Amino acid sequence: MPASDAKASKAPGQSKNELVITRVFDAPRDLVFEVWIDPAHVAQWWGPHMFKTTVREMDVRPGGRWYYVMRGPDGNDYAFDGVFLDVAKPERLVFEGAIHGDASQKVWTEVTFAQEGDRTKITVHQVFGFESDATRGAPIGWNQQLDRLVAYLAKR
């Protein structure tokens, strides 16, 4: 990895149905944003190692559909069907959707692109299992209440 702090890190205070990951990329924000929204670019890097992503539809505007298929090394296909909720070039992308066969509930995802000199810090915030229409665009704010619960789990 070129950037020394290019590491996925866990944000403090997050909990069971939420995920926050940040990483700094050694590239200008316009470029990083571009490779996120251009299907030809997305196919080059999206997905875990050994996965091949085919973007079937990517209409990057609010209400636009995003449909892609990831083929795993085992030959299985994982299709994601989602919709963009917010597109603010080159700062923010919000989308929600579900991976078929993995979970029936939707995952809400917000990606922010922050310029840090010549670098770009990406923060991915995902919320799982929200009630889609009622809380659309409004992730569930987790507080620290589950700290004790987490400690309890650790003891098991």
Added chain:
Amino acid sequence: MPADHLSTTFAALADPTRRAILARLAAGELSVSELAQPFEMSLPAVSKHLKVLERAGLVTRGREAQWRPCKLDARPLKNAAEWVERYRQFWTQSFDRLDDYLEKLKSKEKTHARKRRKGE
């Protein structure tokens, strides 16, 4: 673990009062009225939340005692945590690839820039 179980778990966790109930039960068994006290909620309101937690398998109710103590069952939380962990791996690995890809794009860009300068 079937997806609908996960949905139930996540839906149960989506409410702050229910999370607070779970956090309190992590310290030990409590009756419904004991649970209701700090929330300034009616017993029926707390019972409603408990039902959601019970359906999600996060809370079990004792049968022996008349006060039917509420007890935390953390197993569904573990499953949910594993599921979230898979997403974490997805991002970590995608970011690795994005990193490599951006490097490739940048070196290509440099090559083009050199060619452009040579052509001038």
